[in-house]
Amino acid sequence: MIVTVTLNPAVDEGYVVEDFSPGGWFRAGSSQKSPGGKGINVSLLLDQLGHESAAMGFLAGFSGDYIRDALRRRRITTNFVHVPGDTRSNVYVLDRLGKVETGISETGPFIPPDALSRFMANYRRMLSRASTVVFGGSIPPGVPQDIYRDLISMAKVLGITTFVDAAGPAFMAAIDAGPSFAKVDHRFMSKLAGKSLFSLDSLIEAVIDIHDHGAGWAVSSYHIYGDLFFTPEGIYLATMADRRDVVSMFSAGDALVAGLVVANEEGMDVEEAIRFSMACAMEDAAHLEKGVGSREDVLHYMDKVDLEKIR
Numbered sequence: 653m654i655v656t657v658t659l660n661p662a663v664d665e666g667y668v669v670e671d672f673s674p675g676g677w678f679r680a681g682s683s684q685k686s687p688g689g690k691g692i693n694v695s696l697l698l699d700q701l702g703h704e705s706a707a708m709g710f711l712a713g714f715s716g717d718y719i720r721d722a723l724r725r726r727r728i729t730t731n732f733v734h735v736p737g738d739t740r741s742n743v744y745v746l747d748r749l750g751k752v753e754t755g756i757s758e759t760g761p762f763i764p765p766d767a768l769s770r771f772m773a774n775y776r777r778m779l780s781r782a783s784t785v786v787f788g789g790s791i792p793p794g795v796p797q798d799i800y801r802d803l804i805s806m807a808k809v810l811g812i813t814t815f816v817d818a819a820g821p822a823f824m825a826a827i828d829a830g831p832s833f834a835k836v837d838h839r840f841m842s843k844l845a846g847k848s849l850f851s852l853d854s855l856i857e858a859v860i861d862i863h864d865h866g867a868g869w870a871v872s873s874y875h876i877y878g879d880l881f882f883t884p885e886g887i888y889l890a891t892m893a894d895r896r897d898v899v900s901m902f903s904a905g906d907a908l909v910a911g912l913v914v915a916n917e918e919g920m921d922v923e924e925a926i927r928f929s930m931a932c933a934m935e936d937a938a939h940l941e942k943g944v945g946s947r948e949d950v951l952h953y954m955d956k957v958d959l960e961k962i963r
């Protein structure tokens with residue numbers, strides 16, 4: 653079974669506002685509201701790609717109920733600990749003309765110690781049935797920032813495949829435990845290195861460094877339309893060759909992770925896995941609504957990925 657862990661879910665609220673700029677009052681041309689948080693997005697995408705999963709983490713209040721109900725309408729088993737307060741909202745605004753995104757993330761509700769203990773007990777139980785665990789996103793207040801290290805280590809000793817997509821101290825702790833797949837944003841890598849990693853050479857060193865910490869695969873965004881993949885068969889640069897369809901990159905990174913999970917489940921080879929995950933990201937980016945349409949829609953983008961083996 654594939655398990656996704658989202659410790660800090662969110663209700664995502666996206667607005668399209670032409671000519672958006674700070675300091676004004678705008679009417680949205682269109683808007684969308686959806687259950688979110690990186691692990692939850694992966695569960696939703698897995699369902700769209702034909703794979704069942706179980707989603708776990710913390711939910712709170714009305715927003716938490718909305719997320720739980722939305723997941724239950726899909727092939728997703730829910731196993732969330734409910735906490736006081738309300739699950740956060742993350743708002744993003746898209747300027748359709750320039751396709752510029754602006755976002756605001758809330759911190760998320762405080763997780764009391766007894767809720768964390770309940771989550772840990774549920775997690776131990778889940779591990780006995782899991783083949784893959786995907787960890788996605790930030791850590792809410794009350795939960796140790798380095799919790800991914802322990803959660804990944806617990807899965808690893810049982811031979812379970814682990815994916816992590818995070819930033820900051822949460823990501824650093826996660827890679828200490830040597831996850832099977834680690835994905836990071838180049839902006840965070842730059843912050844970590846204390847210098848801009850926009851040059852390809854410096855970013856290659858960064859993914860090698862993540863791999864040296866024990867990650868089997870290391871994936872970093874290179875620029876907005878490209879990703880660098882450290883794989884057991886070499887380092888690849890994958891770029892969206894055709895960007896005409898891009899509407900919103902908001903959850904494209906989660907689609908890329910979901911694509912890699914599916915590729916791993918279905919035993920795709922390295923190059924097919926990269927193409928498939930990039931195609932998932934392109935299809936996700938092709939509309940304001942998060943997620944992919946169907947598997948056929950994804951396959952349509954497979955040959956629109958430029959793939960170059962650079963080492």
Ligand SMILES: O=P(O)(O)OC[C@@]1(O)O[C@H](CO)[C@@H](O)[C@@H]1O
Nearest residue numbers: 662688689690742757789790903
């Ligand atoms: O604040 P975090 O936990 O790092 O990221 C959360 C988030 O921005 O990531 C997803 C898009 O990747 C959204 O669904 C969600 O709101």
